[in-house]
Amino acid sequence: MSITDGFDLIDPRPYGKHGPPHATWTALRRSSPVHRCHPPGYAPFWAVTRHADICEISKHPETFLNAPGIVVVPEDRPIDRSEGVGAMRTIIEMDPPDHRKFRKVASPWFTPRALGRIDAAVQKSARALVDDLAAGSGEGQCDFAVDIAAAHPLRILSTILGVPREEEPRILRLTNQLFAADDAELQREGPDRAQAMRELGMELYQLFSKIIEDRRANPRDDLASVLANGRVDGALMGPLETFGYFLITFTAGHDTTKNAIAGGMRALAENPDELEKLRRAPELVPAAVEEIVRWATPVNYMKRTAARDVELRGEKIREGDDLVLFYASANRDEDVFDDPFRFCVDRHPNPHLGFGIGEHFCLGAHLARRSQRALFSELVRRLESVELAGEPEWIRSSFVVGLKHLPVRYRIA
Numbered sequence: 001m002s003i004t005d006g007f008d009l010i011d012p013r014p015y016g017k018h019g020p021p022h023a024t025w026t027a028l029r030r031s032s033p034v035h036r037c038h039p040p041g042y043a044p045f046w047a048v049t050r051h052a053d054i055c056e057i058s059k060h061p062e063t064f065l066n067a068p069g070i071v072v073v074p075e076d077r078p079i080d081r082s083e084g085v086g087a088m089r090t091i092i093e094m095d096p097p098d099h100r101k102f103r104k105v106a107s108p109w110f111t112p113r114a115l116g117r118i119d120a121a122v123q124k125s126a127r128a129l130v131d132d133l134a135a136g137s138g139e140g141q142c143d144f145a146v147d148i149a150a151a152h153p154l155r156i157l158s159t160i161l162g163v164p165r166e167e168e169p170r171i172l173r174l175t176n177q178l179f180a181a182d183d184a185e186l187q188r189e190g191p192d193r194a195q196a197m198r199e200l201g202m203e204l205y206q207l208f209s210k211i212i213e214d215r216r217a218n219p220r221d222d223l224a225s226v227l228a229n230g231r232v233d234g235a236l237m238g239p240l241e242t243f244g245y246f247l248i249t250f251t252a253g254h255d256t257t258k259n260a261i262a263g264g265m266r267a268l269a270e271n272p273d274e275l276e277k278l279r280r281a282p283e284l285v286p287a288a289v290e291e292i293v294r295w296a297t298p299v300n301y302m303k304r305t306a307a308r309d310v311e312l313r314g315e316k317i318r319e320g321d322d323l324v325l326f327y328a329s330a331n332r333d334e335d336v337f338d339d340p341f342r343f344c345v346d347r348h349p350n351p352h353l354g355f356g357i358g359e360h361f362c363l364g365a366h367l368a369r370r371s372q373r374a375l376f377s378e379l380v381r382r383l384e385s386v387e388l389a390g391e392p393e394w395i396r397s398s399f400v401v402g403l404k405h406l407p408v409r410y411r412i413a
Helices: 012-018 022-031 051-058 098-110 114-134 144-149 151-161 165-179 193-217 223-228 239-270 272-280 282-296 365-382
Strands: 034-037 045-048 139-143 301-306 310-312 315-317 322-326 383-388 403-405 407-412
Touching: 034 315, 045 051, 051 310, 051 322, 098 114, 098 223, 098 239, 098 365, 114 144, 114 151, 114 365, 114 407, 139 144, 144 151, 144 239, 144 403, 151 165, 151 223, 151 239, 151 365, 165 193, 165 239, 193 223, 193 239, 223 239, 239 272, 239 282, 239 365, 239 383, 239 403, 272 282, 272 365, 272 383, 282 365, 365 383
Parallel strands: 045 322
Antiparallel strands: 034 045, 139 407, 301 322, 310 315, 383 407
């Protein structure tokens, strides 16, 4: 009997009910690490679940392509590449040599040294949010996923991408609609999903076009100006690539960091000894953030398409076959991590794949780390206790995975 047909690995509905399918991934790593899946309602694909195999595939972008698409979609809802969100061209869906050319537009802005320019804004956001929690008696309840985890990266990304503060609720709504298109609470309403996504693309276009127009006329020392005036081969980036850059930086940068922060707080609430370890040794926060990213793995998977016939662990991969790289499975690989299902804030070494590896290593990894370190440093310094105040709820999404609601009860200085 087959371990899985792949439906539970890729369909959003099981994720919304139970979260990531770790039991299935564990069985696949043990018995069928490169597993042929034929999920009902989806095209067949190979599920790749071992850390070593994902690393090997990721280091060969000439053989395993991004351009055909990075997500698995239902056969009755193909992505419309002619308009809306589907027409925007992002660096994550480019292969060499285009990927390297377009990545260079923004990569200097995301180096650790360059990011020093936003340290004050990052610290200010973290402190203000924790101050809000501490207001009054310092005891209370909140939905940490909504009130803190979503608010912190939203403020930082709005600052560097030129989104006016009054537009922050709107951009939060749009990012939720993009990455949780199958979640009844978060999805965009419309007569059908295709129409809803077209309208979403138009609204994002209207939002970013104003910023691009302004930064071309009045450039500033921010990322929005870098993207609006970015050049490739001596010419300004085209509109699809420029909008795609804004789209991927804001939406991916927000939801992934938000989900890591929410997953990290849940892990600390459920592992009070680890929280106490951090309180006694706050210098462990950088290591704790790496463990949080491993533990939560907000980007659950990426799809690749074989450019030629290859063999992987004895399986014959044919040209045109899709391979789905499950990072969340790799981050629990028993061959790489000691006691992988234990949350450990001082885990070392920790070669997690939460930011990917190789050609498409996350461009915003340093920013994500910086923002999480600032928030958790502030929390660790002042948080006296935290516990779950209700059942956490998962987003109905299999691509960017995380908690929709995280009710907590806390005491904070």
